[in-house]
Amino acid sequence: xxxxxxxxxxxxDPQRWISTLPLYSKxxxxxxxxxxxxxxxxxxxxxxxxxxxxxxxxxxxxEITNLRDSINSIKFELYQARxxxxxxxxxxxxxxxxxxxxxxxYNYYKRSQIGHLNQKEKILTKLEKTKIKKIIMNKKxxxxxxxxxxxxxxxxxxxxxTELVKSQYIYSKPKNLSHDIKLRIAKKIETKKNELKxxxxxxxxxxxxxxxxxxxxxxxxxxxxxIPIVPxx
Amino acid sequence: MKSRKRKNxxxxxxxFFEDYIxxxxxxxxxxxxxxxxxxxxxxxxxxxFFCFVIIFSIKITYLALSxxxxxxxxxxxxxxxxxxxxxxxxxxxxIIVARNIDIFSAGVRPSLARDKKKLLINLRLIFPELETHKxxxxxxxxxxxxxxxxLTESEKTNLFLLGDKSMLLEKHQFRIYPQKNLLSHxxxxxxxxxxxxxxxxxxxxxxxxxxxxxxSSLELTLDSxxxxxxxxxxxxxxSDFNAIGSAALLMDANNGDILSLVSLPDYDLNKxxxxxxxxxxxxxxxxxxEMGSVFKTxxxxxxxxxxxxxxxxxxxxxxxxxxxxxxxxxxxxxxPRNLSAEQIIIQSSNIGAIRIAQKIGIEKYKDFLNSLNxxxxxxxxxxxxxxxxxxxxxKCKLATAxxxxxxxTTPLQLARAYAILGNGGYEIQPTILKTGSSERxxxxxxxxxxxxxxxxxxxxxxxSNKEGTANFANIDGYEIGGKTGTALKSIEGVYTEKKxxxxxxxxxxxxxxxxxxxxxxxxxPAPYFVYEFPNGYKHKGEKRNTSxxxxxxxxxxxxxxxGPILAINNLQASNKF
Numbered sequence: 025x026x027x028x029x030x031x032x033x034x035x036x037d038p039q040r041w042i043s044t045l046p047l048y049s050k051x052x053x054x055x056x057x058x059x060x061x062x063x064x065x066x067x068x069x070x071x072x073x074x075x076x077x078x079x080x081x082x083x084x085x086x087e088i089t090n091l092r093d094s095i096n097s098i099k100f101e102l103y104q105a106r107x108x109x110x111x112x113x114x115x116x117x118x119x120x121x122x123x124x125x126x127x128x129x130y131n132y133y134k135r136s137q138i139g140h141l142n143q144k145e146k147i148l149t150k151l152e153k154t155k156i157k158k159i160i161m162n163k164k165x166x167x168x169x170x171x172x173x174x175x176x177x178x179x180x181x182x183x184x185x186t187e188l189v190k191s192q193y194i195y196s197k198p199k200n201l202s203h204d205i206k207l208r209i210a211k212k213i214e215t216k217k218n219e220l221k222x223x224x225x226x227x228x229x230x231x232x233x234x235x236x237x238x239x240x241x242x243x244x245x246x247x248x249x250x251i252p253i254v255p256x257x
Numbered sequence: 258m259k260s261r262k263r264k265n266x267x268x269x270x271x272x273f274f275e276d277y278i279x280x281x282x283x284x285x286x287x288x289x290x291x292x293x294x295x296x297x298x299x300x301x302x303x304x305x306f307f308c309f310v311i312i313f314s315i316k317i318t319y320l321a322l323s324x325x326x327x328x329x330x331x332x333x334x335x336x337x338x339x340x341x342x343x344x345x346x347x348x349x350x351x352i353i354v355a356r357n358i359d360i361f362s363a364g365v366r367p368s369l370a371r372d373k374k375k376l377l378i379n380l381r382l383i384f385p386e387l388e389t390h391k392x393x394x395x396x397x398x399x400x401x402x403x404x405x406x407x408l409t410e411s412e413k414t415n416l417f418l419l420g421d422k423s424m425l426l427e428k429h430q431f432r433i434y435p436q437k438n439l440l441s442h443x444x445x446x447x448x449x450x451x452x453x454x455x456x457x458x459x460x461x462x463x464x465x466x467x468x469x470x471x472x473s474s475l476e477l478t479l480d481s482x483x484x485x486x487x488x489x490x491x492x493x494x495x496s497d498f499n500a501i502g503s504a505a506l507l508m509d510a511n512n513g514d515i516l517s518l519v520s521l522p523d524y525d526l527n528k529x530x531x532x533x534x535x536x537x538x539x540x541x542x543x544x545x546x547e548m549g550s551v552f553k554t555x556x557x558x559x560x561x562x563x564x565x566x567x568x569x570x571x572x573x574x575x576x577x578x579x580x581x582x583x584x585x586x587x588x589x590x591x592x593p594r595n596l597s598a599e600q601i602i603i604q605s606s607n608i609g610a611i612r613i614a615q616k617i618g619i620e621k622y623k624d625f626l627n628s629l630n631x632x633x634x635x636x637x638x639x640x641x642x643x644x645x646x647x648x649x650x651x652k653c654k655l656a657t658a659x660x661x662x663x664x665x666t667t668p669l670q671l672a673r674a675y676a677i678l679g680n681g682g683y684e685i686q687p688t689i690l691k692t693g694s695s696e697r698x699x700x701x702x703x704x705x706x707x708x709x710x711x712x713x714x715x716x717x718x719x720x721s722n723k724e725g726t727a728n729f730a731n732i733d734g735y736e737i738g739g740k741t742g743t744a745l746k747s748i749e750g751v752y753t754e755k756k757x758x759x760x761x762x763x764x765x766x767x768x769x770x771x772x773x774x775x776x777x778x779x780x781x782p783a784p785y786f787v788y789e790f791p792n793g794y795k796h797k798g799e800k801r802n803t804s805x806x807x808x809x810x811x812x813x814x815x816x817x818x819x820g821p822i823l824a825i826n827n828l829q830a831s832n833k834f
Contacts, residue, residue: 056292063299070306077313081320088320100339110353111435115485 344470360431362406367399370423434526441523442539476691478514494811502778504540510676513685545643549744552661559625561708568599581653607660614659629674672774679769726805730813738766741804760808
């Protein structure tokens with residue numbers, strides 16, 4: 025009996041083992057899966073991120089070193105170029121080149137020269153001012169002179185006209201002339217007659233006369249100077 | 258768990274499957290423990306990962322924010338690296354006067370030479386000036402030796418193109434001076450170990466090696482252009498007056514900035530050779546001389562400052578000769594017997610100066626000269642500084658000191674004293690280091706402004722008056738005032754006929770801005786030199802060689818040339834127009 029009961033007791037029951045498995049709720053299992061999967065995803069993502077960051081930093085580092093190199097090479101070139109420039113443009117070199125290639129020496133301006141120049145300009149302006157003033161004054165004067173001259177001329181013309189009228193009147197009526205005037209005219213005619221007589225009778229005396237000598241002298245001077253001789257009176 | 262299993266094993270002898278079946282609750286707890294363990298592991302991994310992320314992010318930010326290294330490193334793709342070992346030296350206009358560059362030296366390792374004959378031929382082709390028999394001997398010894406230091410660019414490429422293993426091109430830094438002789442007495446030199454051995458290089462050695470100056474540069478107050486003009490004029494003067502040496506100093510009278518310092522003969526700083534001759538000393542800073550009549554100005558100033566005399570004080574019955582301790586003191590020319598204090602300076606009367614000094618007295622005169630710091634070693638930015646020769650004061654010393662004999666000082670100290678007299682009596686410190694401050698700070702007043710004004714007016718008369726000794730310096734437009742000095746040189750304690758001529762000038766005298774000191778060492782009469790007087794009159798065949806006939810002429814020429822340059826920089830002067 026015991027054996028039977030034992031047999032029944034220990035009879036293999038395939039379903040029995042299934043029940044022995046721990047029973048989990050579906051929600052609990054999902055949570056665990058989620059946790060693991062998120063963890064794995066984060067881990068992988070982190071790994072990828074690290075590699076990306078690492079590569080990026082490496083690239084950046086390369087770029088930085090390249091840029092630094094190029095900056096340094098430019099600096100070095102500048103360093104050398106500046107030195108070359110200072111050697112070429114040293115005062116000694118410039119003065120030597122100037123002596124070799126420039127025909128004329130460069131002259132420096134004295135401060136005093138600059139001062140003189142300014143003074144000259146000032147003098148010029150003063151002169152100009154005085155010139156302008158003079159011109160204006162002259163113009164004014166000329167106008168006044170013209171007016172006075174015009175007046176003088178008109179006066180003279182008037183006088184001459186009156187005299188002419190008078191003489192015309194006198195000579196138009198000789199019988200009406202006074203005795204004194206008649207005598208004066210007669211005297212003048214006589215003196216002229218005498219002069220003419222003398223000239224034809226004794227021409228030597230006329231040559232010896234002062235007037236004739238002066239005239240002769242003038243003609244000689246004219247000959248020497250090359251001025252054409254115009255027959256005298 | 259494991260311990261529990263072991264216990265069960267020990268209790269049950271036979272194998273039963275049931276023994277291994279655990280209750281549900283137990284299994285659940287085990288599983289949960291496992292999950293917890295795995296989760297903690299994952300967390301740990303995450304923590305490590307997080308740490309990595311933080312480390313990298315810190316690194317990235319560090320790289321982004323970290324500044325460039327302090328030392329300037331020049332490099333390009335051809336592995337060209339240049340790290341400056343010493344800072345540049347610049348003049349006041351930013352012109353380079355000293356700079357380090359890379360140079361190559363060529364050496365030979367005879368042990369590596371395959372064909373020595375061929376190598377010798379090649380070396381002779383590249384360096385024809387080398388002595389081949391010496392190289393031949395050295396090649397036999399099999400010891401390393403240098404063929405040439407400081408190779409030129411073509412020599413370097415030719416050696417490189419040889420492709421010989423035995424040839425060694427060694428790169429090292431070398432200091433070059435682009436202005437050659439121009440600033441030789443100021444800059445000095447360095448040795449092969451990059452250590453300053455003279456001049457500015459020695460005085461500022463530590464500063465030039467600091468990172469601060471390596472990255473920037475040391476700026477001097479000197480002006481290369483002015484320096485060149487002054488040097489050219491001095492060279493011409495040396496040939497005109499047949500002098501053995503000359504020197505000039507141009508200094509700002511208000512702040513002590515030295516614009517030009519020339520001492521001839523000078524030397525090319527790029528050519529290294531040892532100089533032992535005394536003639537190459539820096540005459541301005543190191544040279545200690547008896548300056549002659551330029552001291553009369555101090556005698557007058559001392560008299561005025563101590564209110565012993567005024568400029569119109571008359572000195573009557575002045576003798577032409579006096580004797581002091583058996584030595585004769587005489588006038589340089591036939592001067593009137595009665596002279597005013599002003600006339601004593603204008604006509605440079607020795608006896609008159611003695612009379613003024615006697616009126617002042619030893620103590621007061623000594624104190625006045627000491628206040629101008631004429632007899633102590635001056636504090637200056639160079640190692641090469643002279644110390645005036647000490648002496649004992651006495652009646653005779655007072656007499657000779659009044660006209661600048663038996664009393665020594667350096668030209669630098671003399672120029673400083675004149676600057677103090679000219680600038681209103683304010684103390685200044687000569688310097689060659691550019692500090693950036695253009696205006697004079699509030700400084701100690703040594704001499705009253707009134708004395709300074711009177712002295713300036715008298716110095717102007719020395720140049721402008723017909724009786725004055727410095728008529729050749731009367732350059733129109735620059736208001737020059739100054740004093741001549743002709744000293745007899747004493748060699749081994751005995752006065753000779755050789756002269757040491759000095760002219761110190763201040764300009765523009767109405768408000769002195771610059772001090773110019775010109776020195777000619779042993780000038781001779783210049784019978785073929787054509788002197789041009791300010792009024793246009795020309796004179797030739799002069800037999801005198803006193804200061805008025807040489808240093809004054811040189812100073813006039815220098816001021817004519819540098820005047821416009823200084824006027825550009827000097828707004829005060831240019832504003833006058």
